[in-house]
Amino acid sequence: MSPLMVGFIGIAILMALLMSGMPIGVSMGLVGVGGLWYLLGPDVGLSILKTAPFDAIAKYGFAVVPLFILMGSFCFQSGVSKNLYHAVNAWIGHFRGGLAMATVGACAGFAAVSGSSLATAATMGTVALPEMKKYKYDPALSTGCIGAGGTLGILIPPSVVLVIYGILTEESIAELFLAGIIPGILEAVFYIITISIVCRINPKAGPAGLRSSRKDKLMSVKETWPIILLFTIVIGGIYAGIFSPSEAAGIGAFAALVIALVQRKLNWKNFVLALDDTTKATGMIFTIMIGAVILGYFMTTTRLPFDLASVVSGWEVNRYIVFGAILIVYVILGCVMIPMAMVILTIPIVFPLIQSLGFDGVWFGIITVRIFEIAQITPPVGMNVFIVRGVAPEIPLTTIFRGIVPFFIADVIHLTMLIVFPQIALWLPSLLR
C-alpha cells in the first residue's frame, strides 16, 4: 500500500474514532502512532511517544494560550461584564429591542478582553437574561441574541483560536488580530440590525426598556474603564511595538489581575476559581495539541497534505469550487466539534492546499473562525446554545434554536460578504505590512 493510501485510511479511522466518542486528542494520537507503526515499524511508532509530547508543549509561543485564558478568567471573576452590560443598556435600552442590542454590544466589549466564545456566552447569559425576562422579552429573542453574541468572543481580538491558527500556519498573530477587528464589529452591527428587524416584525418580542437619565448614562460609561484600559494595553502595546503578542498575554493577565485587585473585585476564592478554570482549559487544549503533533508526524510521513495540495491545485477548476468544498466539510465537522479542536485537527491538512490555491492565509484564518462560530449556534451540537441552556434551564432547546434562526441568516450574509470582499478583513493588516 502506498503511504498516501495509508494516510487516507488513517483519516477514515480517525473520523470513525472521533464519531464513536473517543476523546479528540487520544483519537489523533492513536492514529498517529498506529500509522507510523504500520509504515515504519513498531520501534518508530512507539518512539514518537518519547519526544512528541514534550516537544508539543515546551514552546514559548504557546504560553500565550493559557495566559489569555487567565486574563479572561480574571475579568470573568471580577464581574466587569456586568458593568459593561449596564453601560450599553443605559444608552440604548430604551429602544425597541434595546436590551437585546445592549447584550450584543456588551458581548462585543467582553470579547475584547476574553478569547473564548463560551465564556462570553456564559457571562452574558447570567447578566442579561434576567433583565430581559423582567421586561417580558420573547425567550427566543433573548436566548438567541446571547448565543449568537457569544460567538463574537473568538473573532474580536484577543482570540485564543486565532493564536493557535497563527502558530500552526506561521501567519503573523498581530495581523490576524487586526484582521478580526472590522469583521467582528460588523458582525455585532449585523446582529443589532437583526434584532431591530425582529422587533419591527413582532413588537412584542422586545419591548422598550426605561430611559436612563443623562447622569446615569455618563456614570455607567465610567464603570467600563477596566475593559477599555485592558484592550488598549494589550492591543495598543502589540501595535506600538512595545511587546509581542506572546508577551501581550502575560501583560494582559497581569493588568487584569491588578485592575480586579484595585477595584476590590477579586478575593482569594475567586482568584483560585479563575486559576482552576484556566488550568482545566489548558489541559484540554494541550492534550489535543499533543495528539495533533503525533498525528502530524504520521501525516508528514505519508506526504498527504502536500500531495493533496499539489493534486487539487493541478485540477483545472475554479479555486472557489475547491474553497466551497472545504467550507462544506468545515460546516459538517464544525457542527460536532469545538472550534479549537477543529483548527488543530484540520489546519495542518487544509492549509497547504489553501496556500497552493493562492488564498491569503490571514483572510482564511478569519473565514475559518467565522465558520466554526456559526457551527457553535447551529443544531445538533451548538455549544453556545448548550451554555445558554445551562444558564436558563427552563427555556426549551427548540425555543433557543428558533431564536437563533434570524442571527444565523445574518451570519450567512456576513460570511458571504467576507468571502466576496476579503478587504474587510485585510484592510487593517495591510496598513501594517
Add this chain to the structure above:
Amino acid sequence: MSTGRAFNKGDRLIYLVTISVSRIGAGLLVGMMLLITCDVFFRFLFNKPVPGTFELVEMMMSAVVSLSIAYCGYRRGHVAVELFTDKLPLKTQNFINAVHYLVCVAFFTAIAFEVAWQAQVIKESETVTALLGIPIYPFIWVLSIGAALLALVYLLHVIEILRKGASQ
C-alpha cells in the same frame, strides 16, 4: 459496601492529588505571567530584559500543561464528540465509554513510560537550556508523572462505570 468505600477513598485521594498538582501548575502560570511582565517592563524602561526569559517560559509552560492534564481529566474536561453515542441505550453507552477510557489508560500509560525513558536519555546526555544551563530532564519527568496521573484518572472512570453496572 466495603468496595464502595474503598472506591470513594481512592477517588478522594486521586482528586486531592490531581487538584494539588494542578494548583502547583497554576502557581507556575502566575509565575510565568510575572516573569513576562518583568521582562517587558525592564526591557522597556531600562533596555535590560530579564535574561533567559524565553527558555524559562518554555520549561514553565511544559510544566503547566503536564500538571493540568490530570485535573482536566478529573473534571471531565477532555472533549469528545458525544453526538452519535448519546442516543444509544445507556448500557451500550456505558460499554463504549468503558472501552474508550481503557484505551485512554493504555495511551497515557504508554506516554508516561516512553517519556520517562526519554527523560533518562536526556539526563545521561546532560542536556541543558542554552543560556541559563537549566537541566531539561526534570521537566520531562514532570510530563511523565502528569501522563501517569491522567491514566489513573481514566482508570477511575472505568471502575466507576463497572461499579454502576454491577449495582444496577
